[in-house]
Amino acid sequence: MDSLNAAVPRSGADSSALHTPEAADFIVSCLEKIGIEYVFGVPGGAIEPLYNALARSGRRGGPRAVVARHEAGAAFMADGYARETGKIGVCIATSGPGTTNLITGVACAYDNGIPMLVITGQPPIHSFGKRALQESSCTGINTVGMLRHCTRYNSLVSHPEQLHIKLFNALMHASQMPMGPSHLSIPVDILRSAVPTGSQPHDFSLLLRTPSALVDLPAVEALQALLQRAQRPVFLVGDGCGEATAAILKLAHLVQAPFVTTPDGKGFVNPRHPGYRGVFGFGGHASAEALLRSEPDLLLAFGTGFGEFSSGGWSQSVLNSRLVHVDSSDENLMRSPMARLHVRGRILTVCEQLIERMAPHSLVTNVYPFRDRKAEQQDLDAMLDQPHKLRSDAAPIKPQRLMHELSRRCPPNTRFVADAGNSAAWAVHCLNPQDRRADPGSRARTTGPSLRSSLGERRRHASWLRVTMDFAPMGWAIGAAVGIASANHQCPVVCITGDGSYLMNGQEITVAAALGLPVLFVVLNDGALGMVKHGQRLAGAEPIGFELPQVDYAAIAHAMGIPGYVVRSPADLAALDIEAMLRWPGPTMLDVRIDGEEVPPMNLRMRTLGTGV
Structure with a gap:
């Protein structure tokens, strides 16, 4: 719809009938202007006008509604959509319990810096303070107050004239550093109100773009001098490096610096890159920890907030005076006060500047050699704890063997999403898919204006493995997988989740079925809250509260009209055509009875709890 004055037929009405645009139509049209395709949520009376507007929009090819089974699932879907597309994820809910159900997903997005627009309903303004059904204004259950603590922008729209400026503010706060959710609470009578005279849908797309030249040039010059003197530099790639990954690896190749990643940064790199030394932090590798403990004379950390899981429990191996912290987020930079140097700016631009300055006269003096490409599989195996279990034929199937088979048999463009707990730990440690992306370090050196096209546009969202580190709600991956699959129909999605997480949020598989999305749901079924069970054992604590019922998740999938299979052994897994499942226009369930x-x-989690070694 180019203009709010365009004629749109009412649902079920004659096509010649005209619909008078409402505030809800204005919102949807603005979302269309910035390229949003899906809005995730659960309908309700206080948000009905927005669903009416989405119905009209969907009929003409504009943004359409995706109905989740629970509002937390809707927020997780919007999170996954944002990670895959680099756009703002949008989720909506009705007032009262609809809004409170959203909060966990919104808080997760806030803690992980995911751009999100959250729109919730309210009863009509004239009913405020009268105990209206599901009132959640300041005179009821104050959801605006609740969401203040996990949003970048948070406001009640009390007059139609406020809508355009508050929507503009919400989108800007969500998409600019530090990114995160913005929340608008809109009473139903405001959503139904006529659009103020002269208002048109706004195209905010240029303002939502990140300027490429925002960088602290004196700090870049200081970093260049440090790099030219360094003999043992090491790079750390974090979760904020997506668009800059190719440039980071090109710079690493230029100075022959080996690199490690944080757990949530692993998906940005090819694990077969000759400079890769593994993951540092939760679920990580002894090889990465050994490299950082070897006291490199310069450690460049890109795009990380140094949370518990990404810093090795705030290890002095990274948080020391040899650290240089490069980030566009002031909040991330504030977590490394001991660093030798802070370089504030867009990471891609910082790396481009360094490559352009250093490439013409680079002399490699690094004492850390890159690995031999010919021995890549042996090198990958050597990084792991008990690598022989990758190929164990034991039944029940070892989780290590499961991760190895998923790595080997899923197409190279597969998106893996791993849930909180054991699922993330096994995925971070063992998943090493065949990533066929070109090695940026092998390309001809390029400087000047053509550098960006040489490296390709690697945006923040381009990751083959998504895990959530800091807030880490159980069941996040289930909704996120649906959001990713709805955003990108070219790449299959594998959701690795536990039986505990699936019992919380597994109903969202029916959304993938309704939309025909090729998502493979892999449930690690051990009849327990696995991390709780093993944590209690390792700590010598009381064995309590970890047991789950024995459930046949494949049978549940069948009851929903979804193909499901039980896997008890490597032979069972070998009999399945994984690639065919990922081409199937709909979800598939693998109920994997792991050991x-x-x-x-x-062990990192145990150490930070004070119960590990």
């Missing part, structure tokens, strides 16, 4: 006695790589 629950295998202890996940969780």
Whole structure:
């Protein structure tokens, strides 16, 4: 719809009938202007006008509604959509319990810096203070007050004339550093109100773009001098590096610096890159920890907030005076006061500047050699704890063997999403898919204006593995997988989740079925809250509260009209055509009865709780 004055037929009405645009239509039209395709949520009376507007929009090819089964699932879907597209994820809910159900997903997005627009309903303004049904204004259950603590912008729209400026503010706060959710609470009578005279849908797309030249040039010059003197530089790639990954690896190749990643940064790199030394932090590798403990004379950390899981429990191996912290987020930079140097700016631009300055006269003096490409699989195996279990034929199937088979048999463009707990630990430690992306370090050196096209546009969202580190709600991956699959129909999605997480949020699989999305749901079924069970054992605590009922998740999937299979052994898995499942226009369930006695790589978590070694 080019203009709010365009004629749109009412649902079920004659096509010649005209609809008078409402505030809800204005919102949807603005979302269309910035390229939003889907709005995730659950309908309700206080948000009905927005669903009416989405119905009209969907009929003409504009933004359409995706109905979740629970509002938290809707927020997780919007999170996954944002990570895949680099756009703002949008989720909506009715007033009262609809809004409170959203809060966990919104808080997760806030803690992980995910751009999100959250729109919630309210009863009519004239009913405020009268105990209206599900009132959640300041005179009821104050959801605006609740969401203040996990949003970048948070406001009640009390007059139609406020809508355009508050929507503009919400979108800007969500998409600019530090990114995160913005919340608008809109009473139903405001949503139904006529659009103020002269208002048109706004195209905010240029303002929502990140300027490429925002960088602290004196700090870049200081970093250049440090790099030219360094003999043992090491790079750390964090979760904020997506668009800059190719440039970071090109710079690493230029100075022959080996690199490690944070757990949530692993998906941005090819694990077969000759400079890769593994993951540092939760679920990580001894090889990465050994490299950082070897006291490199310069450690460049890109795009990380140094949370518990990404800093090795705030290890002095990274948080020391040899650290240079490069980030566009002031909040991230504030977490490394001990660093030798802070370089504030867009990471891609910082790396481009360094490559352009250093490439013509680079002399490699690094004492850390890159690995030999010919031995890449042996090198990957050597990084792991007990690598022989990758190929174990034991039944029940070892989780290590499951991760190895998923790595080997899923197409190279597969998106993996791993849930909180054991699922993330095993995925971070063992998943090493065949990533066929070109090695940026092998390309001809390029400087000047053509550098960006040489490296390709690697945006923040371009990751083959998504995990959530800081807030880490159980069941996040289930909704996120649906959001990713709805955003990108070219790439299959594999959701690795636990039986505990699936019992919380597994109903969202029916959304994938309704939309025909090729998502493979892999449930690690050991009849337990695995991280709780193993944590209690490792700590010598009381064994309590970890047991789950024995459930046939494949049978549940069948009851929903979804193909499901039980996997008890490597032979069962070998009999399945994984690639065919990922081409199937709909979800598939793998109920994998894993060996629950295998202890996940969780020593970091035990140490930070004060119960590990």
